[in-house]
Amino acid sequence: MTATGYSRFDHAPETALGWHRDGIGAALATVVETWGSAPRRTGAQLAIGGDGCIEGSVSGGCVEGAVIVEALEALDEGDARLLEFGVSDADAFAVGLACGGTIRVLVEPVGHVLPDTMLEELVAARAAREALAYEVNVETGARALRRGAYPDRMRLDRSGFEPDGRTFVAVHNPPLRLIVVGAVHIAQALLPMARIAGYDPVIVDPREAFASETRFPGETILTDWPDEAVAALGLDPRTALVLLTHDPKLDDPALMAALRADVFYIGALGSTRTHAKRVARLEQAGFTGAEIARIHAPVGLDIGAADPSEIAVAILAEMTAVLRGRRP
Structure with missing residues (x-):
């Protein structure tokens, strides 16, 4: 467990914030949608440092290499990227699944796209065991932290898109x-x-x-x-x-x-x-x-x-x- 109490695959926000503060630069990659037997569930995150270091996982190893390349380019260009990958049956089997699937991954450079003040607020809430939701409109780029919203998602620990198909909600519950x-x-x-x-x-x-x-x-x-x-x-x-x-x-x-x-x-x-x-x-x-x-x-x-x-x-x-x- 980390100092915040989150499991080793769940402290990507804390890691990304630390790298950003250290001047290395960082991006957060989040699984926003899955089809089939995807290796990681929606909401799983990977922190990518400007030096190529990583923490966390979005696919158990199937597509991390491609996500890292895209994240480093996004850091250089200062833009968000919505990526889609097909995970082959062979790759899925390598990480313990019977068959493959498709995943969409949102890459957000910290400070450029994801405001560092918003990430700081998120990390502070997680450290205080405060439940909140991170909301992003993938078309307009509007972002917000919501408290007391999405009660069904929060209860079920279920990140995902709202029915409009544009608003992604990442659930950040205390462990x-x-x-x-x-x-x-x-x-x-x-x-x-x-x-x-x-x-x-x-x-x-x-x-x-x-x-x-x-x-x-x-x-x-x-x-x-x-x-x-x-x-x-x-x-x-x-x-x-x-x-x-x-x-x-x-x-x-x-x-x-x-x-x-x-x-x-x-x-x-x-x-x-x-x-x-x-x-x-x-x-x-x-x-x-x-x-x-x-x-x-x-x-x-x-x-x-x-x-x-x-x-x-x-x-x-x-x-x-x-x-x-x-x-x-």
Whole structure:
């Protein structure tokens, strides 16, 4: 992960801004449309430096060479370029796909076409975990950053053209984050699964015998009390909280913090009877029925899970359904 928290293929804006500030010059190449089995999804970006250095990917290697050449020429001439490439079946197979496709790539030199002030604002918003959309009219060249716009695109993480065929919208959401309270066996299966699914997971448990590097190699571990940990991490609409300890002393403070925040998912382990006791405690603490109804408990989709790994699958599946607007 980079300092901003974005994955290695997602920090092209930060890299391009850095090269521009260093005087090297930079252009951003963005996949704006795909047909067939294109190697990268719409919105994928590649930063190209004026010295030929690159960061990111628009095709997994199929057309990067041609994009770099076009980007360097665009930097010299100070213009934007909308490119179209066909990816052959052979090239697609080389990057792990069964067949090829077609991609369109928008190349924007920083400072000439893409204002550096706009890129600075975008990078600052990403660092602050603020969701926004970058909008560009490929015919007129009009560009803008939009907050609170395109709710369906933002929820689905779906960059693409609007129905007018001219306005491209690039979604810049904060990375998904999963906070797991309780360093138990389910968490040992859930964290690596969540990372594969694109989450930045954190395990929280003050019991150091449970929350150890040996049990969770390479993971971010916080041994603070859960309420202190979630306060330090911050809770926002791109955060999921999963409670696995069965211990109200550990679960409840973090749960109450999440109910007061705008996290997209709250899941709590326990039987129906255990949850009924949890509901009674929350009601006594002043939470409303609507607030309590945000909790998914027993946690996970009912898939007949029988062991920790299967429970982890059920939890991740339910998180995905809620994230994409399909409430179980």
